[in-house]
Amino acid sequence: MAEKINLRVNESKYLKTITNVFSVIGSSTSLPFNFLKAVQRPETFSQLFPEEMEVMVIIALYERLKAGYYENDFFSEEEIHRLFVNFQKGKEKDEKYYPKSRNKDRIKKLLRFFLSYDEEKRLYSFQEYAYAFCDLSKKTLKGALTPTEIEVICRNLKEELNDARENEEKLINWFDINLDAYQTRLAQQTDFLHQQIDGAVRQLRRDVLDQEKKPLELLKQVRDDLTDIQNKNQELRIAFEDTNKIVSLLIGIDTENEVVINHIRNSQAFFSRIQGKLRSTDRRLDRIQPKIKQLFAILRQSEWTANTERFIHFLLQRSKVQGNGNEKKVIFPDEMRPFFFSGLRSQLLTFKREEYLFPTPARPRKSYPVDEDFQEEGKKQLREEMKKINRVDGWINQLMAQLAKDGELDASRSFFEVMEADKDFVLACQVLFGLMDRVYHTVGYDVHISTYEMVTYPLSKNALWKMTIQKM
Numbered sequence: 372m373a374e375k376i377n378l379r380v381n382e383s384k385y386l387k388t389i390t391n392v393f394s395v396i397g398s399s400t401s402l403p404f405n406f407l408k409a410v411q412r413p414e415t416f417s418q419l420f421p422e423e424m425e426v427m428v429i430i431a432l433y434e435r436l437k438a439g440y441y442e443n444d445f446f447s448e449e450e451i452h453r454l455f456v457n458f459q460k461g462k463e464k465d466e467k468y469y470p471k472s473r474n475k476d477r478i479k480k481l482l483r484f485f486l487s488y489d490e491e492k493r494l495y496s497f498q499e500y501a502y503a504f505c506d507l508s509k510k511t512l513k514g515a516l517t518p519t520e521i522e523v524i525c526r527n528l529k530e531e532l533n534d535a536r537e538n539e540e541k542l543i544n545w546f547d548i549n550l551d552a553y554q555t556r557l558a559q560q561t562d563f564l565h566q567q568i569d570g571a572v573r574q575l576r577r578d579v580l581d582q583e584k585k586p587l588e589l590l591k592q593v594r595d596d597l598t599d600i601q602n603k604n605q606e607l608r609i610a611f612e613d614t615n616k617i618v619s620l621l622i623g624i625d626t627e628n629e630v631v632i633n634h635i636r637n638s639q640a641f642f643s644r645i646q647g648k649l650r651s652t653d654r655r656l657d658r659i660q661p662k663i664k665q666l667f668a669i670l671r672q673s674e675w676t677a678n679t680e681r682f683i684h685f686l687l688q689r690s691k692v693q694g695n696g697n698e699k700k701v702i703f704p705d706e707m708r709p710f711f712f713s714g715l716r717s718q719l720l721t722f723k724r725e726e727y728l729f730p731t732p733a734r735p736r737k738s739y740p741v742d743e744d745f746q747e748e749g750k751k752q753l754r755e756e757m758k759k760i761n762r763v764d765g766w767i768n769q770l771m772a773q774l775a776k777d778g779e780l781d782a783s784r785s786f787f788e789v790m791e792a793d794k795d796f797v798l799a800c801q802v803l804f805g806l807m808d809r810v811y812h813t814v815g816y817d818v819h820i821s822t823y824e825m826v827t828y829p830l831s832k833n834a835l836w837k838m839t840i841q842k843m
Contacts, residue, residue, distance in 0.1 A: 414480070417480065418480055418481075418483040418484055419484060421477075421480070421481065421485070422477075424455065424458050424459070424460075424477075425477055425480070425481060427454075427458045428451065428454045428455055428458060429481070429485055429501060429504070429505065430505060430508075431454050431457075431458075432446065432450075432451070432454065432497070433497070433501070433502070433505040436497060444496055444497065445489065445492060445494035445495065445496050446494060446495055446496070447493075447494055447495070448478065448493075448495065451474075451478055451495065452471065452474055455474045455477070484498060484500045484501070485497070485498055485500060485501040485504070486498065486501065510559070521557065521560045521561065521564060521606060521609065521610045521613070522606070522609050522610070522613065524553050524556060524557050524560065525557070525609075525610065525613030525614060525616075525617065526613065527549075527553070528549065528550065528553055528557075528617055529613065529616055529617055529620070531545055531549050532545055532549075532617065532620050532621075533620065536620060536623075536624055539626060539628050539631055542624070542626075542631055542634075543630060543631060543634065546631075546634040546638065550638060554641060557645065558644075558645065558648075561610070561645055561648045561649065561652075562648070564606055564607065564610065564649075564652060565648060565651070565652045568604075568607070568652050569652075575593065575597070607649060607652060607653060610645075610649055611646070611649055614642050614645055614646055614649070615646075617642060618639060618642050621635050621638055621639060621642075622635075622639075685704070686703065686704070689703075689704035689706075690702065690703050690704060759798060762793070762798065763798060763801045763802050763805055764805075766789055766802045767802060767805045767806050767809055770782075770785055770802075770806055771806070771809060774816070774840055774842060775842070778841065778842040779839065779840070779841050779842065780839070780840045781826075781837075781838075781839055782803060782806060782807070782818075782838040782839065782840055783826035783835040783836070783837050783838045784826060785802075785803075785806070786799050786800075786802070786803045786835060787799075787826075787828035787831060787833075789802045789803075790828075790831065791828070791830060791831075796833075806840075807838075810840055815842060815843050816840055816841070816842060816843060817840070817841050817843050818838065818839070818840050818841075819838070819839045819840075819841065820836055820837070820838050820839075821836060821837040821838075821839075822836050824836070824837040825837070826838075
């Protein structure tokens with residue numbers, strides 16, 4: 372187990388090297404380290420983040436070092452110059468002579484953080500920052516293409532937490548060693564999953580809008596895209612489930628140890644951030660639904676409509692606008708030849724009927740007979756409802772008066788009394804809810820509900836929790 376944990380710590384050491392380099396930059400003063408101010412020092416930024424050609428040379432050297440190309444990981448200055456020649460482009464590539472002095476300045480700049488020079492051997496080697504820079508870049512790009520390790524990391528964390536949760540000493544070791552070693556990798560793998568899903572969704576959107584493919588080819592391509600997204604979505608679901616299980620295990624730990632409690636609080640915050648990233652990734656998947664609908668809308672179109680849409684799409688992509696101000700004109704693609712259309716003038720006569728000269732006659736209004744019996748029945752029901760409302764208000768006023776007089780009221784018992792008096796279960800419920808609403812909006816009363824004590828009534832099969840209203 373100790374060897375396994377040490378391996379995890381070693382895997383993440385390169386991720387901390389860049390931060391250590393920044394700390395060295397600001398360590399020359401006794402003042403607190405200011406990252407932004409340190410980066411803004413003259414030439415520091417360009418030394419930490421070189422130009423494109425310099426980075427390409429560093430990466431080429433890194434690949435050769437990893438492949439064991441150089442003896443004892445040392446390489447000559449001529450090797451560096453040879454790589455600069457390989458990566459020259461633009462004006463530098465067209466120059467007649469090799470700009471050795473310019474590249475010597477570049478090598479001198481790389482000696483600050485990336486390269487080391489051995490004066491005895493007259494050879495160069497990599498600094499730790501160069502390894503960390505290339506390791507992190509390679510891991511980020513590789514992670515965007517390969518399946519993530521979220522399931523394996525979460526499973527290991529969950530199993531180790533299960534073994535340690537009953538012993539506080541083992542539990543503290545799990546927080547300090549196991550979780551600390553996995554945190555960087557888990558956050559990184561979550562970012563990789565987001566990049567993979569984002570790339571898969573963008574690829575699907577491009578394929579759906581590809582007007583050059585035939586319908587069958589388009590469906591096959593979209594099918595492959597959706598299969599890829601489905602696999603990524605499965606990883607996302609597993610990540611949600613596993614992190615939720617770990618958080619549930621942490622919440623279920625019963626302890627009074629302040630150290631453990633602080634660890635649990637910090638771990639919950641960490642997993643909350645991880646789940647926030649996962650939710651953001653999940654929302655990214657929601658964007659594919661409109662594109663799928665657009666695809667099927669295109670496939671349902673007739674051939675003529677589809678060709679028309681392709682033609683418009685072609686015009687929008689290939690046409691140009693020339694001129695300034697109000698003197699602009701559209702230049703169509705060269706593939707479009709001008710054409711002329713002419714036809715014989717029609718000899719048909721048309722007649723137009725003016726509305727103000729020949730208005731449309733108004734339609735006679737239709738009268739409907741009044742059903743007096745139906746109206747009377749409606750009025751009767753309305754009177755009954757109003758009577759019932761007044762009855763409910765009367766009961767509530769009576770119970771509020773009793774509460775004000777006695778200082779306490781058994782609301783559950785009052786419910787059964789109202790139901791026995793009026794023989795109406797619905798009315799009794801309305802009285803009880805109305806009473807609670809009145810008390811809630813009136814200052815000076817407190818409601819106690821006991822879920823362990825049931826109130827029954829001999830003439831009723833119903834039972835209620837004991838509800839007592841007290842005057843404060």
